Amino acid sequence: MALSTCRFCGKHSSDGDGMVKYGVRHYAHYACYLEAGKKLTDLHDWQIVDFPARLIKQHDLWAIADAAYARLGKHIVCRANDIAQR
Numbered sequence: 001m002a003l004s005t006c007r008f009c010g011k012h013s014s015d016g017d018g019m020v021k022y023g024v025r026h027y028a029h030y031a032c033y034l035e036a037g038k039k040l041t042d043l044h045d046w047q048i049v050d051f052p053a054r055l056i057k058q059h060d061l062w063a064i065a066d067a068a069y070a071r072l073g074k075h076i077v078c079r080a081n082d083i084a085q086r
Contacts, residue, residue, distance in 0.1 A: 004019055004027040005027065006019065006027060006028050006029045006032050007026055007027065007028050007032075008028050008029070008032040008033070008035070008036045009029065009032050011029070013027075013029070018030065020033050020043065020047055020050065020051070021047070022038065022042070022043060022047070030051055030052055030055055031055060034055060034059050040059075040061050040064045040065070041064055045068040045069075045071050045072050046072065048064065048065055048068035049065075049068055049069060049072060049074065051065070
């Protein structure tokens with residue numbers, strides 16, 4: 001089992017669970033990535049669609065997420081646990 005370390009908070013996660021890979025050997029927790037001032041638009045569409053819906057709502061990033069989903073031919077589907085209706 002490989003451990004990934006968040007570049008911003010320094011905490012470890014097994015196999016990069018709950019993290020976005022935004023560079024060669026650069027991982028960050030989804031929340032840490034946004035709180036560090038990194039932009040969702042700097043990521044590939046396939047990385048954006050993995051972001052938790054509650055963070056997208058909290059940071060008001062719906063337009064970016066909608067565009068990424070559209071480019072991939074997908075629709076945003078939110079789990080009841082993740083987020084309430086927008």
